[in-house]
Amino acid sequence: EKTTFSYDTIKIKSKPAFIDKIAMTVFGPVIYDKNFPNKLNDHKSYALRWKAHDASNEGLTFYKLNQAKNFADFQEAISTFECPGQNFIFASHNGDIGIRQQGRFPAKWLHQGDFVMPGFDSSYRWQGMIPNSENPMMLNPTRGFVSSANQVVADKAFPYYLGGNFPEHRGLIINRKLTEMNNITVADMQQMQTDNFNIFAEFARPVLLKNINESQLNENESAIVNLLKEWNLRNDAGETGATVFKIWWDDLEKAIWGDEFAQSTLPLEWPNEGTLVESLLKDSAYKFADDVRTPGKETIGDMVMLSLKESTSTLTKLKAENLLAWADYKETGVRHLLSIPAFSRLHLPIGGGEHIINATKKDHGPSWRMIVSLTENIDAYAVYPGGQSGNPGSKYYDTFVDTWVAGKYYKLLFIDRETASRSDKMKWSVTFSKS
Numbered sequence: 001e002k003t004t005f006s007y008d009t010i011k012i013k014s015k016p017a018f019i020d021k022i023a024m025t026v027f028g029p030v031i032y033d034k035n036f037p038n039k040l041n042d043h044k045s046y047a048l049r050w051k052a053h054d055a056s057n058e059g060l061t062f063y064k065l066n067q068a069k070n071f072a073d074f075q076e077a078i079s080t081f082e083c084p085g086q087n088f089i090f091a092s093h094n095g096d097i098g099i100r101q102q103g104r105f106p107a108k109w110l111h112q113g114d115f116v117m118p119g120f121d122s123s124y125r126w127q128g129m130i131p132n133s134e135n136p137m138m139l140n141p142t143r144g145f146v147s148s149a150n151q152v153v154a155d156k157a158f159p160y161y162l163g164g165n166f167p168e169h170r171g172l173i174i175n176r177k178l179t180e181m182n183n184i185t186v187a188d189m190q191q192m193q194t195d196n197f198n199i200f201a202e203f204a205r206p207v208l209l210k211n212i213n214e215s216q217l218n219e220n221e222s223a224i225v226n227l228l229k230e231w232n233l234r235n236d237a238g239e240t241g242a243t244v245f246k247i248w249w250d251d252l253e254k255a256i257w258g259d260e261f262a263q264s265t266l267p268l269e270w271p272n273e274g275t276l277v278e279s280l281l282k283d284s285a286y287k288f289a290d291d292v293r294t295p296g297k298e299t300i301g302d303m304v305m306l307s308l309k310e311s312t313s314t315l316t317k318l319k320a321e322n323l324l325a326w327a328d329y330k331e332t333g334v335r336h337l338l339s340i341p342a343f344s345r346l347h348l349p350i351g352g353g354e355h356i357i358n359a360t361k362k363d364h365g366p367s368w369r370m371i372v373s374l375t376e377n378i379d380a381y382a383v384y385p386g387g388q389s390g391n392p393g394s395k396y397y398d399t400f401v402d403t404w405v406a407g408k409y410y411k412l413l414f415i416d417r418e419t420a421s422r423s424d425k426m427k428w429s430v431t432f433s434k435s
Contacts, residue, residue: 001026027119028053039267047119049126051104056082071096071139078102079132087148093374098139099146101153105130108161130160145178147171149357165272169355173199186381189371192357194407196235200355201245204277205233208248211304221312224248235358236351237327246329246353247314249273251307259291273355326351332360334385334401336392343392345385350405358407369409381409 008020023030025047032038032046057080064077074090078100081088085103090096106113106126117124136154138146151171153162176199177192178184205228212225224244231241257270279286280300289300318324327349336343352360359365370382385404389396403410413425420426 023047025119027125046116049113051083051106054082054104056080056104058082070094071098074098075100087150087153089146089148091372091374096140097146098137099148100137101135103135104132105135105160105162108163110161111163112161113163134160143179145175147174147178149174167272167355168274169200170357170359173197173357186371186373186379190381190407190409193366193369193371194352195357196351196353198233198235198242198245198353198356200273200277201231201233201242201249203281204249204273205231205245207277207280207300208245208252208304208308211301212308213301213305216305217308220316221308224308224312224315234351235326235353235356237325237349239326239351240324242326242351242353243318243324243329244311244315248307248311251310251314252276252303255291255303255307255310256286256288259293260288263292326353330360331362332365333363334398335363345398345401348401348405369404370412371409378414380412380414382412383409 004024006022006024008022010018010020012018021035023033023045027047028049030045030047032044034043034045037043038046061078061081064080065074068074068077070092071090074088078088079102081102082104085101085105088100088102090098090100107128107130108126112124136158149170150166151168152166173195174192177195181188181192209225209229214222214225217225227241227244228248231239231245233241235242253270253273253276256276261268261270279288284300286300289298289303291298291303315324318329323329330353331346332348332350332352333344333346334348335346350358350360352358352365354361365385368382368384371380373379383400383404385401387394387396387399387401391397400410413420413423415423421428
């Protein structure tokens, strides 16, 4: 079918404008071509089908949500929300709770879209959409809570392939904590949202410790092993065990997978961390432990010892530079969108990390924390790592960052406009200017 073209003009200071010619195919826009080559640099053109290119009415969803009175209104409101897919959570004063994965998703066959597909064969096009009525939903479960941390939304009985990556560990620790908690207060939820327990390490640390031969360790290696043994499995800002675990596990991944991936020049993605820890726990003779580049046959123990030696070298240097504490190694910063250091807040003393409820990494994390207690008068708290002004010269530019780092919250005002107009906590101003 005939390709159409659109043109975007990008103005560049002190240079001629750049005219971006975008080819629109029956599949979608061409995102790689001779002007913007892909990683393979094969000079082929690749098009992308994306649901966001289709017209939809997400604005109507939020307009209706602002007027919703019950779960039926909630469902009707989000029915027009198509892209990007979201986990919508519902709660009401009468005790109803629910969660729904809402969006308009292609009804794909197994692994459709996971790999490049031939553009000359129309059978590879999306053939239909998952009916809105079949989007996964949970209402008033007997366990007493609903939750989402981007884990997979349905079990294997769900008849459609969703694709994508669904890391499970944050959802697992959230569900564990909610199951154990009773008569939950706002303070309980604040503590949980900022919790730094590393459930991934709970599963992975035994793999490391089980497969070391302590009789073969030198003094530095023994010290590293002891730090890991004594670690409380928390990624708090001052913990050194968190840094030891992260570096050692990363080196183990390289030892296990690196030899196989070195055989290919393709830009292949490595398996996620959950795949490795699950495989090593289930199979003591895991075949990928063998280094295919050597004549011998290496074991899991060989790879754990090899990775320990690699990580000890790195960790010894970090200790000498006084960078062994987790926050110093992780180096979290709230960076300006233009990556201008002067407009950013760097070197923040905060814990957290991947697989952790407080998912604060080097340059991104849980930017909006909110807790709402559905009492007669709404009791709500929130914080975000920024301020009330987008002007870097304003004293309100970054006033919330330290509060966010400390795991604290601000109380929110839930009042109508008429009440707000009489509140001494609200200031109103109108400024007129000549047109």
